[in-house]
Amino acid sequence: MGKKELKVAFLLALRSLQRGSRSSVVLTVLIIAMCFTNMIFLPGLFNGIGQGIITQVVDYEVGNVLVGSKTGEQYVTDLDATLDLINGMPGVDRATPHFSKGATLKYRQRVLGVSVKAIKPGDEKFVSPLYTKMVAGSYLGEDDTGEVIIGQPVAGDATIKAEDEFQASLGGVRVGDSITFEYPNGYTKDYRVKGIYFTGWSSADNNVFVSWSDMEQVEGKPLDYADYITVKAKPGYDEKFIKDELLQYGVPGYVQTTGDLLEKSMGKVLQSFAIINMVSLIVGVIITTVVLFIVITIKTINSRRQIGILKAIGVDKEVIMHNYGFQVIIMALLGIFFGVILTALMGVYLAANPIVTPEWSATLYLTPMDYITNALILFFAAVVAGYVPAYQVSREDIQTAMRA
Amino acid sequence: MIRIDNLKKLYHMGTVEVRALDGVTLDIAKGEFLGIMGASGSGKTTLLHMLGLLDEPSSGSILLDNTDVGKLTDYEKTMFRLYKLGYVFQDYALVPDLTVMENVSLPAMLRKDRDEEQIKADSYEILQKIGLCDRRDHLPRELSGGQQQRVSIARAMVNKPDILFADEPCANLDSENSRMVLELFREINEEFRQTIVMVSHEDWHKEYFHRIIRLKDGKVVSDGVNGNGEKAG
Ligand SMILES: Nc1ncnc2c1ncn2[C@@H]1O[C@H](COP(=O)(O)OP(=O)(O)O)[C@@H](O)[C@H]1O
Ligand SMILES: [Mg+2]
Numbered sequence: 001m002g003k004k005e006l007k008v009a010f011l012l013a014l015r016s017l018q019r020g021s022r023s024s025v026v027l028t029v030l031i032i033a034m035c036f037t038n039m040i041f042l043p044g045l046f047n048g049i050g051q052g053i054i055t056q057v058v059d060y061e062v063g064n065v066l067v068g069s070k071t072g073e074q075y076v077t078d079l080d081a082t083l084d085l086i087n088g089m090p091g092v093d094r095a096t097p098h099f100s101k102g103a104t105l106k107y108r109q110r111v112l113g114v115s116v117k118a119i120k121p122g123d124e125k126f127v128s129p130l131y132t133k134m135v136a137g138s139y140l141g142e143d144d145t146g147e148v149i150i151g152q153p154v155a156g157d158a159t160i161k162a163e164d165e166f167q168a169s170l171g172g173v174r175v176g177d178s179i180t181f182e183y184p185n186g187y188t189k190d191y192r193v194k195g196i197y198f199t200g201w202s203s204a205d206n207n208v209f210v211s212w213s214d215m216e217q218v219e220g221k222p223l224d225y226a227d228y229i230t231v232k233a234k235p236g237y238d239e240k241f242i243k244d245e246l247l248q249y250g251v252p253g254y255v256q257t258t259g260d261l262l263e264k265s266m267g268k269v270l271q272s273f274a275i276i277n278m279v280s281l282i283v284g285v286i287i288t289t290v291v292l293f294i295v296i297t298i299k300t301i302n303s304r305r306q307i308g309i310l311k312a313i314g315v316d317k318e319v320i321m322h323n324y325g326f327q328v329i330i331m332a333l334l335g336i337f338f339g340v341i342l343t344a345l346m347g348v349y350l351a352a353n354p355i356v357t358p359e360w361s362a363t364l365y366l367t368p369m370d371y372i373t374n375a376l377i378l379f380f381a382a383v384v385a386g387y388v389p390a391y392q393v394s395r396e397d398i399q400t401a402m403r404a
Numbered sequence: 405m406i407r408i409d410n411l412k413k414l415y416h417m418g419t420v421e422v423r424a425l426d427g428v429t430l431d432i433a434k435g436e437f438l439g440i441m442g443a444s445g446s447g448k449t450t451l452l453h454m455l456g457l458l459d460e461p462s463s464g465s466i467l468l469d470n471t472d473v474g475k476l477t478d479y480e481k482t483m484f485r486l487y488k489l490g491y492v493f494q495d496y497a498l499v500p501d502l503t504v505m506e507n508v509s510l511p512a513m514l515r516k517d518r519d520e521e522q523i524k525a526d527s528y529e530i531l532q533k534i535g536l537c538d539r540r541d542h543l544p545r546e547l548s549g550g551q552q553q554r555v556s557i558a559r560a561m562v563n564k565p566d567i568l569f570a571d572e573p574c575a576n577l578d579s580e581n582s583r584m585v586l587e588l589f590r591e592i593n594e595e596f597r598q599t600i601v602m603v604s605h606e607d608w609h610k611e612y613f614h615r616i617i618r619l620k621d622g623k624v625v626s627d628g629v630n631g632n633g634e635k636a637g
């Protein structure tokens with residue numbers, strides 16, 4: 001195949017698309033665009049859900065690395081020394097402890113059991129962006145005692161009757177109100193609501209937070225132990241690196257990265273996602289292949305005599321094959337181009353209006369690599385689908401073709 | 405120019421054997437305007453297809469310009485058609501999605517010995533000759549049958565072939581347009597000493613031919629001026 005032959009093949013292809021049946025071209029391009037979108041949308045959405053969950057787990061649950069108690073022990077002990085040790089390690093932005101205690105909260109007529117979490121507010125701010133999610137009042141100060149911040153679902157809404165609530169609440173607590181906490185050890189205390197927050201991550205929103213100093217009053221002794229420590233890595237440091245470092249230093253606790261935790265809790269879910277993604281990919285590829293195969297087959301069958309004539313006047317069969325090949329390539333490129341635009345537009349729309357549920361919120365999460373991989377897969381499927389009938393018809397002998 | 409020796413073509417239709425060509429021997433000289441005449445089914449198209457390398461004989465040989473075309477590979481035949489032969493079909497057979505200019509240039513664009521400039525010049529020249537220069541950007545469907553057939557002749561002539569074949573080029577045309585096409589062939593023949601082999605079954609066409617071959621049941625039954633058996637001088 002020389003340059004001249006390719007040029008002629010391209011000219012024939014281009015003119016056929018420009019001056020042949022417009023509607024068939026538009027329809028084919030549209031179908032390819034739809035297939036591309038279909039192939040990439042669902043996986044993108046699942047990725048978005050996954051990314052959303054990961055971000056929230058990092059932000060509101062574990063940071064980048066979680067140090068839990070050693071197997072067989074209830075708490076991470078020797079807390080101050082351990083925190084100092086971790087905070088001194090390269091790559092660690094901040095380590096901060098968490099300690100929870102169940103309590104019964106009483107407000108007006110309402111009674112609600114919740115988990116009260118003790119945090120060190122100053123350090124916590126480095127690890128969790130919850131302090132940016134205040135919807136009323138303000139965040140905890142370092143040594144606040146008798147003050148609490150509560151999640152919006154716990155605070156509730158005064159306009160909704162208790163029996164109509166989706167989830168039990170205190171029925172409309174406002175900043176400055178007083179709530180009575182009864183701890184299992186018999187300690188009872190009134191707290192002033194300092195702030196109300198809402199993160200969208202339900203397990204965080206169903207908590208209430210008090211300061212470490214306050215919890216020491218509840219426990220009646222200095223708290224040199226914690227349920228777990230959350231560790232935030234400095235930008236550019238990888239979770240795995242921090243984990244290895246912690247293990248090397250012999251941190252007295254059970255060390256897991258967010259990745260480890262997610263794999264345990266979501267491994268099955270991710271597997272299901274992967275299967276659904278694979279199915280949508282295969283369906284997209286098959287539809288595209290079949291459609292293009294049919295379109296090109298019909299085209300070639302309708303122009304068999306034409307092809308015979310071209311051969312008769314000295315056009316080589318390779319030129320004829322590439323003519324149809326180029327038509328497929330052009331339609332596939334256009335289809336993929338519009339598919340990318342369509343998907344990107346949906347991505348923009350979903351970014352502005354995420355699909356929100358109490359458990360997670362999802363946007364479209366697609367990397368350029370996702371676009372490229374899917375585009376290439378679809379493109380090659382299209383080219384194969386087009387070249388098969390093009391090859392066949394181009395090999396037909398002149399007599400058979402001309403008499404068609 | 406063309407030497408045909410004992411050419412036979414058999415078609416097998418189940419158990420029936422059709423002798424489309426039954427031992428044709430013929431010499432055609434350079435510059436001749438030859439008419440192949442005969443009733444429908446007499447083998448005219450079959451003969452022309454053999455000469456145009458569009459089909460292979462069952463036996464016998466064809467020498468075009470001293471090349472035994474039976475020995476050429478598929479690709480060599482394609483190149484032979486591109487470089488040395490021109491073909492005009494009954495139904496014009498233009499590419500419907502190409503303009504007049506693009507249709508005419510197409511065979512030239514594939515030739516390795518033609519640059520862009522020459523392709524343009526050659527195409528213009530032949531369009532001028534057929535008198536359709538002003539319609540060069542039109543699509544075939546925007547032209548009349550006679551005009552389309554003239555474009556098809558221009559396409560066959562753009563590479564200045566050694567031999568021009570035409571299979572009943574006037575069959576779809578009225579007599580006025582037929583005359584125009586035949587005049588065009590005559591001009592081309594006289595101006596360029598172009599060898600032309602044309603199939604026809606219209607008796608009045610014979611005034612245009614130098615020499616007429618009459619076929620019947622795949623055999624040459626007469627050969628000469630006006631189909632009378634006398635050779636042209
Ligand atoms: N592909 C074919 N298969 C079978 N018979 C054929 C085929 N092509 C031509 N014939 C037969 O060969 C004979 C000559 O046909 P053709 O050359 O087309 O005649 P003409 O062009 O003079 O009308 C006819 O009897 C026709 O039916
Ligand atoms: Mg015929």
